[in-house]
Amino acid sequence: EPEVTQTPSHQVTQMGQEVILRCVPISNHLYFYWYRQILGQKVEFLVSFYNNEISEKSEIFDDQFSVERPDGSNFTLKIRSTKLEDSAMYFCASSGDQAGNTIYFGEGSWLTVV
Amino acid sequence: AQSVTQLGSHVSVSEGALVLLRCNYSSSVPPYLFWYVQYPNQGLQLLLKYTTGATLVKGINGFEAEFKKSETSFHLTKPSAHMSDAAEYFCAVSVPSNYQLIWGAGTKLIIKP
Numbered sequence: 278e279p280e281v282t283q284t285p286s287h288q289v290t291q292m293g294q295e296v297i298l299r300c301v302p303i304s305n306h307l308y309f310y311w312y313r314q315i316l317g318q319k320v321e322f323l324v325s326f327y328n329n330e331i332s333e334k335s336e337i338f339d340d341q342f343s344v345e346r347p348d349g350s351n352f353t354l355k356i357r358s359t360k361l362e363d364s365a366m367y368f369c370a371s372s373g374d375q376a377g378n379t380i381y382f383g384e385g386s387w388l389t390v391v
Numbered sequence: 392a393q394s395v396t397q398l399g400s401h402v403s404v405s406e407g408a409l410v411l412l413r414c415n416y417s418s419s420v421p422p423y424l425f426w427y428v429q430y431p432n433q434g435l436q437l438l439l440k441y442t443t444g445a446t447l448v449k450g451i452n453g454f455e456a457e458f459k460k461s462e463t464s465f466h467l468t469k470p471s472a473h474m475s476d477a478a479e480y481f482c483a484v485s486v487p488s489n490y491q492l493i494w495g496a497g498t499k500l501i502i503k504p
Contacts, residue, residue, distance in 0.1 A: 384434035
């Protein structure tokens with residue numbers, strides 16, 4: 278079965294450093310997403326990406342965050358100047374169509390900011 | 392705006408017993424509804440979804456859920472729990488014009504031997 282892959286699975290970074298989380302969506306999918314889950318809290322939507330641009334973003338997704346699809350396969354989330362409260366599990370997801378179609382999630386990247 | 396409420400952060404059942412995980416939603420337009428499962432140290436896996444059509448939806452691993460518009464509910468059930476069902480279960484809602492999923496807080500299912 279096709280799957281979304283994420284790297285790294287776990288990253289520890291110092292406060293103020295930049296982090297790039299990488300994702301390889303399913304190859305024929307067109308819609309890409311980042312969600313995050315702070316320990317003990319709900320999964321939260323960050324951003325969706327379609328046709329090489331952001332289609333939606335939440336209030337969480339401020340100027341500290343950016344996404345990019347640098348080539349035909351990778352989809353990255355960059356977090357600049359990380360803060361302690363950025364510590365969370367970050368999930369990448371992709372889907373072949375808009376909401377209602379199955380969204381496939383990766384296994385997550387656990388980010389710890391110290 | 393949409394929202395999801397899952398009743399019970401933890402549900403404990405005996406192996407072989409009925410599993411019932413509750414989910415209520417709020418949506419101003421007809422919703423799409425999802426149940427995802429997260430096994431320990433793993434990502435989110437789709438169990439089942441409702442978009443349109445038949446209100447009783449069957450998913451993987453013997454789970455099913457019924458969309459009840461009058462009760463704004465989408466409860467997840469399984470007739471007989473198995474030890475391997477121990478995981479956290481998330482209900483989520485979206486609407487056709489929107490890309491994002493709105494998530495419930497999750498329910499951790501504990502299976503007693």
